[in-house]
Amino acid sequence: xxxxxxxxxxxxxxxxxxxxxxxxxxxxxxxxxxxxxxxxxxxxxxxxxxxxxxxxxxxxxxxxxxxxxxxxxxxxxxxxxxxxxxxxxxxxxxxxxxxxxxxxxxxxxxxxxxxxxxxxxxxxxxxxxxxxxxxxxxxxxxxxxxxxxxxxxxxxxxxxxxxxxxxxxxxxxxxxxxxxxxxxxxxxxxxxxxxxxxxxxxxxxxxxxx
Amino acid sequence: xxxxxxxxxxxxxxxxxxxxxxxxxxxxxxxxxxxxxxxxxxxxxxxxxxxxxxxxxxxxxxxxxxxxxxxxxxxxxxxxxxxxxxxxxxxxxxxxxxxxxxxxxxxxxxxxxxxxxxxxxxxxxxxxxxxxxxxxxxxxxxxxxxxxxxxxxxxxxxxxxxxxxxxxxxxxxxxxxxxxxxxxxxxxxxxxxxxxxxxxxxxxxxxxxxxxxxxxxxxxxx
Numbered sequence: 001x002x003x004x005x006x007x008x009x010x011x012x013x014x015x016x017x018x019x020x021x022x023x024x025x026x027x028x029x030x031x032x033x034x035x036x037x038x039x040x041x042x043x044x045x046x047x048x049x050x051x052x053x054x055x056x057x058x059x060x061x062x063x064x065x066x067x068x069x070x071x072x073x074x075x076x077x078x079x080x081x082x083x084x085x086x087x088x089x090x091x092x093x094x095x096x097x098x099x100x101x102x103x104x105x106x107x108x109x110x111x112x113x114x115x116x117x118x119x120x121x122x123x124x125x126x127x128x129x130x131x132x133x134x135x136x137x138x139x140x141x142x143x144x145x146x147x148x149x150x151x152x153x154x155x156x157x158x159x160x161x162x163x164x165x166x167x168x169x170x171x172x173x174x175x176x177x178x179x180x181x182x183x184x185x186x187x188x189x190x191x192x193x194x195x196x197x198x199x200x201x202x203x204x205x206x207x208x209x210x
Numbered sequence: 211x212x213x214x215x216x217x218x219x220x221x222x223x224x225x226x227x228x229x230x231x232x233x234x235x236x237x238x239x240x241x242x243x244x245x246x247x248x249x250x251x252x253x254x255x256x257x258x259x260x261x262x263x264x265x266x267x268x269x270x271x272x273x274x275x276x277x278x279x280x281x282x283x284x285x286x287x288x289x290x291x292x293x294x295x296x297x298x299x300x301x302x303x304x305x306x307x308x309x310x311x312x313x314x315x316x317x318x319x320x321x322x323x324x325x326x327x328x329x330x331x332x333x334x335x336x337x338x339x340x341x342x343x344x345x346x347x348x349x350x351x352x353x354x355x356x357x358x359x360x361x362x363x364x365x366x367x368x369x370x371x372x373x374x375x376x377x378x379x380x381x382x383x384x385x386x387x388x389x390x391x392x393x394x395x396x397x398x399x400x401x402x403x404x405x406x407x408x409x410x411x412x413x414x415x416x417x418x419x420x421x422x423x424x425x426x427x428x429x430x431x432x
Contacts, residue, residue: 047281047284049274049278053270056270060270061264061265064262064264064266064269065262065263069262078266078269078272082272082273082276085273085276085277086273087376089277090280090374091370091374091376093370094374111378115381148253148256149256149259152253152257152259156260167257168260171258172257172258172260172261174258177225189224192225193223196222196223202253203249203253
């Protein structure tokens with residue numbers, strides 16, 4: 001049985017020989033990783049379906065939330081999560097444990113969403129015009145009300161992909177800049193920059209709608 | 211740490227905790243910065259309301275079904291490509307070395323073919339240069355087949371990475387390989403209709419070399 005709980009997050013090992021500003025960040029080795037995650041990682045690498053169910057229980061809802069905010073509707077978000085789990089299954093041999101499983105899975109789902117957005121741009125007739133309003137469609141979603149929420153959701157949908165991703169991961173989902181850097185393979189400074197640009201743009205958009 | 215109005219943007223951009231704390235203190239006495247900071251923080255509070263945490267058990271059922279299909283397909287592929295599995299057990303640098311040896315053999319054979327032309331017959335010297343004899347053609351085809359086989363083994367090794375191309379770089383490699391495969395298929399069709407054309411054979415070799423390099427780069431990608 002795997003131990004449920006918050007899984008620590010660390011950046012991936014650098015992929016290229018270029019200098020990596022994340023290099024100095026501490027790595028998580030098997031000896032410092034919680035035992036539950038080690039066994040879950042092993043089961044995942046072995047392709048055990050039980051491990052995938054456990055991963056879905058731990059991260060599925062958050063992955064779907066990320067996908068929903070990046071793609072703007074629930075159907076595409078569910079497709080993206082499904083696709084991400086398939087990719088995670090096919091790519092389990094590439095998981096070397098330098099990153100946490102949470103970072104690894106979210107990285108896959110973010111890339112899946114970005115691919116889907118690129119495809120939608122090539123076929124604009126398939127692209128959703130407005131984001132769904134979850135309160136209207138899912139009155140039981142339980143999301144707390146905020147006067148800015150509707151306007152913010154529409155404004156986020158109009159952000160560029162980079163800014164939108166940084167904003168969703170940091171401000172909506174609460175990932176750290178180190179985790180975002182690992183997911184997007186950028187530096188922490190770049191992650192902070194993208195977030196700043198996103199917030200500045202959002203504030204301007206929100207002021208125009210007032 | 212002392213922060214002034216002019217430092218506001220930098221502090222918000224860099225998000226250094228000490229600087230942000232100093233900015234908070236400064237904002238207590240500066241109405242303009244206080245408004246900026248309040249609006250900035252309000253955005254963060256509103257952002258959290260976009261978080262969705264609905265349980266979706268039906269989604270897991272769908273994912274599970276797809277994963278089972280994938281596992282089944284993987285098993286079938288495994289049985290079909292048992293030789294490829296054996297090849298994968300062979301260290302990657304040896305695989306690359308084997309492909310390089312095959313490439314070398316193909317290059318040497320091609321060079322030899324071009325220099326060792328047999329009796330001219332009725333063709334002109336210029337045409338003769340472009341045409342291969344039956345013997346050299348057979349040698350070329352043998353060397354080429356060995357090289358293609360090596361590349362296919364590399365391709366089988368790279369296939370799982372390419373199938374799960376979850377980085378833009380791998381996606382680019384995948385697209386490049388698709389383009390190369392299409393070009394190779396096209397060139398092969400032409401070469402089959404014009405078997406003695408040395409130029410087409412050279413083009414084909416160049417494309418195979420490019421494919422080999424690309425596959426090696428894919429395998430080096432972590």
